[in-house]
Amino acid sequence: MPPPKKKVKLEDESESVSSTKxxxxxxxxxxxxxxxxLLGKLLVRRIGNDLLKGRIVETECYLGGEDKASHSYGGRRTIGNEPMYMPPGTAYVYMTYGMYHCFNISSAGPGAAVLLRAIQPLEHIDQMMEFREINCKNRSKKFKVEELGNGPSKLCISMSIDNKTCNKLDLCTSSVLWIEEDVDYSNDFExxxxxxxxIDSVGEEWAKKPLRFYILGNNYVSKRDKQAEGKLIEASSSLCT
DNA sequence: AAATCGATGCTCT
DNA sequence: GAGCATCGATTTT
Structure with missing residues (x-):
């Protein structure tokens, strides 16, 4: 007599799915x-029972210490930038220009964090579209999918990320905001x-540092750098000769 | 395609 | 009071 098949509980199944967090x-x-x-990973935002998902396609470093563009430049520490000094994986969501938000994730290193600059919408795009339209002053304005996440504040609007609800969240344990591995996405992008x-106002030296990263060829990044792309393609094609 | 500019209100000095 | 890790509309190449 063959051994009985193991019955998997639903709870266990859902647990194994969420273990990609x-x-x-x-x-x-x-x-x-x-x-x-972070590039190629999934940003997940829970709204009620819906899981809004987008692929992270563009990021920036803010190093603290010597980095003049960082809110934590020179070890500067205030109530507002406290999350930059909190454990790696803490959300730092701040308001700028009185009406927009930016979403960062603290890393190792005192006062260091990564700004999420662009996502590619993947799941519950209709909900993201609704958030975007509701927020817009021009009520009848329609957006392309490319316009939902191609900027640090646009992705916050579309994912309903603000400093009231998301600042200081621990992304390792939060049930409303986290990052997942994308098992369906190939990791061999450039x-x-x-x-x-x-950040031009901080001066040339730090404004020009190579601290922004994005996925080559992705249509959802906020701003392309044709020069940098040219050098990258040149370098990779020289490997094939 | 790129440059310019106003909106808008919070945070820090 | 100054400045802002932006966006969207308008204007200019």
Whole structure:
């Protein structure tokens, strides 16, 4: 008589699915590494029973210490930027220009964090579209899918991420906001390295540092750097000769 | 395709 | 009071 098939409980099944949620060790690496490791991963936001998902396609490093563009430059520490000093994997969501939000994730290193600059919407796109339209001053404005996440504040609007509900969340344990491995996505994409956006006032030296990263050829990034892409393609094609 | 500019209100000095 | 890790509309190449 053959052994009885093992019956898998539903609870166990759902647990194994949610076990793709990334844990502390993933975040506990230097800022530069985390910014690169986050590319291709899934940002997940729970709204009620819906799981909104988007692929992270563009990130930026904010290093703290010597980094003049960082809110934590020179070890500066205030009530507002406290999450940058909290354990790796902590959400740092702040308001800017009085009406927009930016979403960062703290890494290893004092005051260091990674800014999420763009996502590619994948699941519950209709819900993201609704958040985007409700937020817009022009009520009849329609958006393309490419416009839901191609900017740090746009992705916050579409995912309903603000500092009231998401600041200081621990992404390792939160039930409303986390990062997952994307098992269906190939990890052999090329990463373009470029300068950060919107920080010109800190001076050339730090404004030009190569601290922005995005997936080559992805249509959902906020800003392409044709020069950097050219060098990357040149370098990879030279390997084939 | 790129440059310019106003909106808008919170945080820090 | 100054400045802002942006966005969207408008104007200019």
């Amino acid at each position: 990334l844990k502390f060790d993933f975040y506990n690496v230097p800022c530069y590494n985390l910014a690169n490791f 990463i373009v390295v470029s300068s950060r956006i919107g």
